[in-house]
Amino acid sequence: MTPKGAARLLAHHPWVYRSDVLEGPDSPGLYPVQSNRGVLGMALYNPASEITVRVFSFQDTERPLEVLLEHLRKALTRRKPAIAQEPGGAYRLVHAEGDLLPALVLDYYAGHGVLQVGSAALEPLTEALVEVIRAEIPLHSLLAKNDQKSRSLEGLPLHVRALLGQVPDFVMVQEGSVRYRVDLTQGQKTGAFIDQRDNRIRLGSFAGKKALDVFSYHGSFALHLARGFEQVIAVDSSAAALQRALQNATINGINNISTREANAFEFLREEEKRGSLYDLIVLDPPAFAKGKRDVERAYAAYKEINLRAMKLLPSGGILATASCSHHLSEPLFYQMLAEAAADAHRTVRVLEKRGQGWDHPVLLNVPETHYLKFALLEVM
Known part of the structure; x- marks a missing residue:
């Protein structure tokens, strides 16, 4: 390792990039990682990968x-x-x-x-x-x-x-009071977005007349909201995803969810023009920032959708908003929300700061493991 690579490992961050590897085997495998300080740990090693070293133990062992x-x-x-x-x-x-x-x-x-x-x-x-x-x-x-x-x-x-x-081909999963279908082979990620499970269940405790689930995918948030709201609208750009959302509603005997196939940004702008109001809005967008170079553009996109949503909420309205971009840190996330509230001319109170589920553990030494930010906000 270079001194820079060694410094990362001494801080117990497990990644070392190719540029900081001075010498190593020609083939992938489990190997000890060394610097002029000696063995710093045991790692998954691949000379062909940009992340060349991924340490899984910061101790020297003969039994990796x-x-x-x-x-x-x-x-x-x-x-x-x-x-x-x-x-x-x-x-x-x-x-x-x-x-x-x-x-x-x-x-x-x-x-x-x-x-x-x-x-x-x-x-x-x-x-x-x-x-x-x-x-x-x-x-x-x-x-x-x-x-x-x-x-x-x-x-x-x-x-x-x-x-x-x-x-x-698919399985039925129980999540709190609702059930939903998971396609194991064709679904996104491993089949579903489990990291939001606890946040979806939390929203099932809210009630009102009208709720909006934006970037709804298969309607997982909408299913929980439908228990407490008279009307729930699920918005997504994918017709297939919305069809699955309606199937999930039928499975649960829910008939108060309607869908809109639309671009989320355009939909929120149009709803503002109409003067529409919702008692609760969920924003669960995909990762706008795939890398560090995307943060500025992503920041603007997150601010845009949150600003529009805040304008669609009356006094007492709830905004449940998320970011799964680990490059957009939690401080940046709340800075963005503060700027959105100021530009929307709304006083907004933080009800809860939440994140990924307990089964998606965060390591303080590895900021990349803390990727999901989830805020429950109330418009005053």
Whole structure:
């Protein structure tokens, strides 16, 4: 390592980029990481990747694979009580760096698992990982959903294949008082957005006449809102996503959700022109900032939609707003909201500062693990 790379590891940030690796093996694998200070840890290593080093242990060991698999066991053990309490629910069982398992994600959907491996050093260990998962968590099936574009940066092929059992096309997941359908092979990410689970359940406690769910995807927020609001409108640019939202509503016996296929920015502007008002608005957009270079543009986009939403809320109205862009830090997120409130000429109170679910742990040393910001705001 260069001194810069060593400094990152000494601060217990697990990533070292290619430019800070002075020397290493020619092939991916589990290796000790060294600087002039000695061995700094054990890492997943891939000389072809921009993130060349991903440390999973900051101790020197002669048994790196055993340490890695023990991290996996511990991560699964931490989630077992939740699965026992609600086996029909959805949970993240492994959250990559947050569980000291870089480039590894494992999600649980009502007894079915979806695994994503994002490192060339980890890929040959899939069988060993599966054995630990089988021993710790009862699963009807396990799917390798390795279709994420980031795998190409590791020189890995894209594929989706069964690792255990018969993988169904979809499963039904229980989330609080509602159920929704998850497509394991075709859905986004591993099938659904589990990180917002606790925030969706929280919104189920609100009530009123009219609510709006913008960037609704399959209507997960709308389903919870429909229990307490007379009318809920789900807005998304995808007709297929909105069709799934209506199917989910039917599954739950809900008939007060309507949909609008529209660009969110244009829809909010048009609603402002009409003088429309809502008692509660949810904004759950995709990541506007994919990289550092996108932050300025993303900041403006987040501000635009939040400003428009604030203008559609009366006194006492609630705005539930999120950002999943880790490059937009929490201080920047709340700065953006303050500027939006000022430009909308609204006094806005913060009711709750929330974030990703407990099963998506955050490491203080790794700011990238804190990506989801979620604010509950009240217009005064």
